[in-house]
Amino acid sequence: xxxxxxxxxxxxxxxxxxxxxxxxxxxxxxxxxxxxxxxxxxxxxxxxxxxxxxxxxxxxxxxxxxxxxxxxxxxxxxxxxxxxxxxxxxxxxxxxxxxxxxxxxxxxxxxxxxxxxxxxxx
Numbered sequence: 001x002x003x004x005x006x007x008x009x010x011x012x013x014x015x016x017x018x019x020x021x022x023x024x025x026x027x028x029x030x031x032x033x034x035x036x037x038x039x040x041x042x043x044x045x046x047x048x049x050x051x052x053x054x055x056x057x058x059x060x061x062x063x064x065x066x067x068x069x070x071x072x073x074x075x076x077x078x079x080x081x082x083x084x085x086x087x088x089x090x091x092x093x094x095x096x097x098x099x100x101x102x103x104x105x106x107x108x109x110x111x112x113x114x115x116x117x118x119x120x121x122x
Contacts, residue, residue: 005120006067006076009113010060016109017056025049056109059083063117073121080121083114 028049032042059079066072090107094100101107 002070002120003067005116006063009116009120010063010067012109012113012116013056013060013063016105016113017053017060019105020056021050021053025053055082059113063113063120067120076117076121080114080117083110083117087111087114 025046029046032045035042037045059082062075062079066076087107087110090101090104090110094102094107
């Protein structure tokens with residue numbers, strides 16, 4: 001059963017990576033390009049966006065790997081930790097002055113990944 005939870009977490013992270021890196025990136029960059037930001041800020045914003053996309057891929061691969069090699073479960077701890085931190089960041093900022101964050105999928109993506117990964121290893 002533990003491996004099923006890990007695979008669910010991996011699939012959530014992988015789906016998030018595909019959506020974040022594809023249509024999400026196009027939508028995000030269209031909004032950034034329409035803004036009045038300097039070129040360097042736009043470029044750095046694109047890098048930051050895709051660093052998160054890469055993070056989702058690394059998390060998905062790690063969780064799938066551990067599902068098939070339970071002896072490696074310690075590899076999931078940083079993945080769970082960073083997803084929990086991201087979830088709480090979205091939540092805390094969203095409950096503060098940045099309410100729009102609660103409408104975005106980031107908190108739910110990171111929270112569900114952390115939840116299923118935790119169920120798979122603890």
